[in-house]
Each structure stands twice: as C-alpha cells, then as structure tokens.
Amino acid sequence: MIFQRRDVYLWLLGGSAGSFNPIRRFIQQMPFQVHVAIVVCMHRLRSLRMGMVEAMGGTQGWVVLEPDDKTIIQGGHIYIAPADYHLLVEPEGYFSLSVDEPVHFSRPSIDVLLEAVVGARWPRAGAALLSGANKDGAWGLYRMYRAGYFTAVQEPSDAEMPTMPQAALSLFEPHRRFTADRLVEVCLYALSL
Amino acid sequence: MFNEALPEIPDGELERFFQIMLTQYGMDFREYAPASLKRRLGTVLKRYSLSSLSLLNQRLLSQPEYLDLFINEITVSTTELFRDPSAWVALRQQAFPLLAGLPQLRIWHVGVSTGEEVLSMAILLQESGLYAKAQLFATDIDQRALEQAQKAAYPLRLKGLYQQNLQAVLPGIPLAKYAREEEGKLIFHPSLLERVRFIRHNIVSESPFGEYELVLCRNLLIYFTPTLQDKVVTKLVDSLIPGGILMIGTKESLFWCKAAKRLTSLNEIERIYRKRL
Incomplete structure (x- = not known):
C-alpha cells in the first residue's frame, strides 16, 4: 500500500511540564492551514487516556484528535500523541504507535517522534521544543537540525521548566529561539521557508 | 552528557537483515512497520555495543544459537496485569x-x-x-x-x-x-x-x-x-x-x-x- 500524503508539512511540538498552556494557546490561535499537520507530543500521566483533545479547547478550524495506530497523516489536522504509546511517523504517510520501553521515563517520547520523522525522510517538517523538566526531545531535535529541518527552542528564561530547552541548547543553536507568546509566529515563519 | 544516539540503520543493511531472517530462520520481518522496527533494531545494537546492523547480521548468520536471545530483544514485552x-x-x-x-x-x-x-x-x-x-x-x-x-x-x-x-x-x-x-x-x-x-x-x-x-x-x-x-x-x-x-x-x-x-x-x-x- 503506497500513500501519497508526504506533501503535508509536519509541524511538531514537544513539551513536558509547563508546556500545556503554551501549546493550548498555540492550538487555539494558529490559523488553519490545509497543507499542514500539527503533531503534539506532550508528556502526560499514562492513566489519562481521555480528555486531552477536549482540554485543548477551540481552534481556527483544525480537526484535533488522538491518532490511532496507522492513522493517515492529513493536512488541517492536529494530532495529539496518545498516553502510554510512542508515536512514530512512517515513510508511507501514516502514524505508527509502539509500546517500546519509555525513553527518558516518557512514553510518548519526543525523541522517538522526532527521530522517526528524520528516519522517514519526511520532505517538509519543522519542530519546536518547549518547557519540560527532563531532556527528552533535545536529541531528537538535534537530529532534525542535522537533517536540515527547521528547529526552534523556547527560551529557557521563558519556560516554566527550563531543563528541556536547555538540554537542546547544550547540543546546538537552533534556527530560532522563541518565547511562548511568539510560537504561532515561529510556525508561520517555518512554513514560509 | 547525551547517550541517546542509536546506530542508524541503512536500507541496504536492513534488506540483508530481512533476507537472513527469512532464509536462515523462516521469519519474515519485511512487513513490520519500518519506523518502529528500525528503532527496535537500533536499541538492540546499542545494548550489544554493535556499531552497525551488518555486525548483527554477521552474528545471526554465524551463531544460530543467538537467535532466541535476539528474538527476545527485538520483540516488545511491555505488558502488565490488567493493562488498560x-x-x-x-x-x-x-x-x-x-x-x-x-x-x-x-x-x-x-x-x-x-x-x-x-x-x-x-x-x-x-x-x-x-x-x-x-x-x-x-x-x-x-x-x-x-x-x-x-x-x-x-x-x-x-x-x-x-x-x-x-x-x-x-x-x-x-x-x-x-x-x-x-x-x-x-x-x-x-x-x-x-x-x-x-x-x-x-x-x-x-x-x-x-x-x-x-x-x-x-x-x-x-x-x-x-x-x-x-x-x-x-x-x-x-x-x-x-x-x-x-x-x-x-x-x-x-x-x-x-x-x-x-x-x-x-x-x-x-x-x-x-x-x-
């Protein structure tokens, strides 16, 4: 089965403690883009199977959902990584889930998602890493940077929990540093490249 | 200090892996979802300090007794009492x-x-x-x-x-x-x-x-x-x-x-x- 879905731009957001409000604000404010899929990988309690989509509130026309395994990636959609599964992007244009061991004590892991995008050689993608109390996502973002994708990191001084952005900045200087209130702007810039 | 790097899995070595598993052991991994399979293989390589999949391929070819251990490593055993x-x-x-x-x-x-x-x-x-x-x-x-x-x-x-x-x-x-x-x-x-x-x-x-x-x-x-x-x-x-x-x-x-x-x-x-x- 071959899917022709790889024309979609993947905008990836990773965060942990302190990232929920900035990500929710972004989701509420981001103008609808038919060729963009937003993928959110946020650490959360494994028991919280339901309610994350509703907690994100209204959007500018995006469809918000937690993908099932093998859900086809479509533009105009916001995908929230489900609790207690890793979320991966497959080269053929759909998501896969896995219950492999947690990475940095986290499942879903931001590293796993970002590295899968690199491994899938997804044609167009960008990623932003936000507040968090561990270093999950830093390595994956660096892999994206090295692979030529757009990368952005929240200013540690702006982050409620600076460990995660600091971990990324200890590895490389991303294309953009941002404060949470400029996240929509950063995304629109990435899309314009 | 970061220690996250998993060895990368080039497509050619992955094809060789598929071939060995199929011809030597009758196991077909070709229709496993590639992103998670590659990640899993990378984890196994790292655990055994193997720098490339070709080294694992060699081991699978020369040491059939290694197969059980490898299968144990490559399959995912996450489960729990009354999960979900x-x-x-x-x-x-x-x-x-x-x-x-x-x-x-x-x-x-x-x-x-x-x-x-x-x-x-x-x-x-x-x-x-x-x-x-x-x-x-x-x-x-x-x-x-x-x-x-x-x-x-x-x-x-x-x-x-x-x-x-x-x-x-x-x-x-x-x-x-x-x-x-x-x-x-x-x-x-x-x-x-x-x-x-x-x-x-x-x-x-x-x-x-x-x-x-x-x-x-x-x-x-x-x-x-x-x-x-x-x-x-x-x-x-x-x-x-x-x-x-x-x-x-x-x-x-x-x-x-x-x-x-x-x-x-x-x-x-x-x-x-x-x-x-």
Missing part, C-alpha cells in the same frame, strides 16, 4: 455474558509475551465463575518470554501497579488472593495457569491451530504494516467461532482490514468486536 483496566471491565460486562452460556470457552492470547495478560484473564474468569470451562492458549514468537510467562513471577516493584489495576477491574479483590511475595518476587498462584497451554507460534507465518470463542491480540498489530495487519486479522477472525469475540489494543484499528466486515463492534472505545453469526 477499562478494557477488561468492558470485556467482563459486555463479552462474558455472550460467552457464559456456551459449552466451552477456548481463549487464544496472541503475542502473550511474559504472561501478565493470560493471568489477568484467568483471574477474571475465576471471579466470573467461568474458569472451570475455559481452556487458554497463550502463544508468542519469543520462547524466552514464554518460559518467563510459565513461571508467573514478576518483580515486586510492580505490586502497586498490579494492585491498582486489579482494583479498577475487580473492586474489593486483593492481589494477595492470587499472588504472594517471595524472595523479592510477586508470584502468582499456579492454579491460575492450570488451564493454560503456552505454545511458541508465529502469527505472521503460521496458521491458527484451533477454533476459539475469544481471541485477544493487543498491541501486537501496531508493529505491522497495514498489509500485514490485514493478513493477521484475517487469521484471527477465521479462527473465531461465529459469535466469537475479538479484542485488540485500545489504540489499534481495523481500518485496513478486510476481515473487519465480518465483525460487529461490541465496544468501539475498548476495541472489542464480535464475529457475525
């Missing part, structure tokens, strides 16, 4: 009444791994008064996991989680009714496995070996491509009696499976289906 408690509650409330009146209850656990799922089922059957007429078949590709499953002994650190899950499914039933602590392990009562047969079986390449009233295949399909999911689900549905129950993982989907037409949904959220009569 609400799914077990739904199974008991919605599926068991449909099965209770049948003369026998043959249950197939596909990809049972280290056995917590079949123990969960045995406890649920006991508490529902159905265990005496049940026969459970627990299969997996991983011989080492099956051996571990037959011991029914787990690290004591899991006790809290297991107690919590058990309470969510069967309120008021203490874990101590079914498991005891001994030498740092949580050991389940051997009577729970009296009606269980553990069998090495590869659902990808082998046919089902029986007919069942209930089949569980949870969080295994996620490792397959849509094409392989379709093939495997067809086998699972074929193996069910008319009116039999299929339970898959709560985030797994039958979207790509033609055999889904032969099922009706019993609980869509918990992914419990019934084969049409």
Whole structure:
C-alpha cells in the first residue's frame, strides 16, 4: 500500500511540564492551514487516556484528535500523541504507535517522534521544543537540525521548566529561539521557508 | 552528557537483515512497520555495543544459537496485569455474558509475551465463575518470554501497579488472593495457569491451530504494516467461532482490514468486536 500524503508539512511540538498552556494557546490561535499537520507530543500521566483533545479547547478550524495506530497523516489536522504509546511517523504517510520501553521515563517520547520523522525522510517538517523538566526531545531535535529541518527552542528564561530547552541548547543553536507568546509566529515563519 | 544516539540503520543493511531472517530462520520481518522496527533494531545494537546492523547480521548468520536471545530483544514485552483496566471491565460486562452460556470457552492470547495478560484473564474468569470451562492458549514468537510467562513471577516493584489495576477491574479483590511475595518476587498462584497451554507460534507465518470463542491480540498489530495487519486479522477472525469475540489494543484499528466486515463492534472505545453469526 503506497500513500501519497508526504506533501503535508509536519509541524511538531514537544513539551513536558509547563508546556500545556503554551501549546493550548498555540492550538487555539494558529490559523488553519490545509497543507499542514500539527503533531503534539506532550508528556502526560499514562492513566489519562481521555480528555486531552477536549482540554485543548477551540481552534481556527483544525480537526484535533488522538491518532490511532496507522492513522493517515492529513493536512488541517492536529494530532495529539496518545498516553502510554510512542508515536512514530512512517515513510508511507501514516502514524505508527509502539509500546517500546519509555525513553527518558516518557512514553510518548519526543525523541522517538522526532527521530522517526528524520528516519522517514519526511520532505517538509519543522519542530519546536518547549518547557519540560527532563531532556527528552533535545536529541531528537538535534537530529532534525542535522537533517536540515527547521528547529526552534523556547527560551529557557521563558519556560516554566527550563531543563528541556536547555538540554537542546547544550547540543546546538537552533534556527530560532522563541518565547511562548511568539510560537504561532515561529510556525508561520517555518512554513514560509 | 547525551547517550541517546542509536546506530542508524541503512536500507541496504536492513534488506540483508530481512533476507537472513527469512532464509536462515523462516521469519519474515519485511512487513513490520519500518519506523518502529528500525528503532527496535537500533536499541538492540546499542545494548550489544554493535556499531552497525551488518555486525548483527554477521552474528545471526554465524551463531544460530543467538537467535532466541535476539528474538527476545527485538520483540516488545511491555505488558502488565490488567493493562488498560477499562478494557477488561468492558470485556467482563459486555463479552462474558455472550460467552457464559456456551459449552466451552477456548481463549487464544496472541503475542502473550511474559504472561501478565493470560493471568489477568484467568483471574477474571475465576471471579466470573467461568474458569472451570475455559481452556487458554497463550502463544508468542519469543520462547524466552514464554518460559518467563510459565513461571508467573514478576518483580515486586510492580505490586502497586498490579494492585491498582486489579482494583479498577475487580473492586474489593486483593492481589494477595492470587499472588504472594517471595524472595523479592510477586508470584502468582499456579492454579491460575492450570488451564493454560503456552505454545511458541508465529502469527505472521503460521496458521491458527484451533477454533476459539475469544481471541485477544493487543498491541501486537501496531508493529505491522497495514498489509500485514490485514493478513493477521484475517487469521484471527477465521479462527473465531461465529459469535466469537475479538479484542485488540485500545489504540489499534481495523481500518485496513478486510476481515473487519465480518465483525460487529461490541465496544468501539475498548476495541472489542464480535464475529457475525
């Protein structure tokens, strides 16, 4: 089965403690883009199977959902990584889930998602890493940077929990540093490249 | 200090891996979802300090005795007692009444791994008064996991989680009714496995070996491509009696499976289906 879905731009957001409000604000404010899929990988309690989509509130026309395994990636959609599964992007244009061991004590892991995008050689993608109390996502973002994708990191001084952005900045200087209130702007810039 | 780097898996080496596994061992990994397979292979390489997949390929070629260990490493053994408690509650409330009146209850656990799922089922059957007429078949590709499953002994650190899950499914039933602590392990009562047969079986390449009233295949399909999911689900549905129950993982989907037409949904959220009569 071959899917022709790889024309979609993947905008990836990773965060942990302190990232929920900035990500929710972004989701509420981001103008609808038919060729963009937003993928959110946020650490959360494994028991919280339901309610994350509703907690994100209204959007500018995006469809918000937690993908099932093998859900086809479509533009105009916001995908929230489900609790207690890793979320991966497959080269053929759909998501896969896995219950492999947690990475940095986290499942879903931001590293796993970002590295899968690199491994899938997804044609167009960008990623932003936000507040968090561990270093999950830093390595994956660096892999994206090295692979030529757009990368952005929240200013540690702006982050409620600076460990995660600091971990990324200890590895490389991303294309953009941002404060949470400029996240929509950063995304629109990435899309314009 | 970062230590996250997994060795990269070039496509050529991956093709060679597929070829070795198929020709030497009759195992076909070509229809495994590539992103998670590559990650898993990378993890194995890192664990064994192998810098490339070609080194693993050489080892698989020259040391057939390494195969069991490799299969144990490459297969994912994440499971727990009553994982996703609400799914077990739904199974008991919605599926068991449909099965209770049948003369026998043959249950197939596909990809049972280290056995917590079949123990969960045995406890649920006991508490529902159905265990005496049940026969459970627990299969997996991983011989080492099956051996571990037959011991029914787990690290004591899991006790809290297991107690919590058990309470969510069967309120008021203490874990101590079914498991005891001994030498740092949580050991389940051997009577729970009296009606269980553990069998090495590869659902990808082998046919089902029986007919069942209930089949569980949870969080295994996620490792397959849509094409392989379709093939495997067809086998699972074929193996069910008319009116039999299929339970898959709560985030797994039958979207790509033609055999889904032969099922009706019993609980869509918990992914419990019934084969049409």
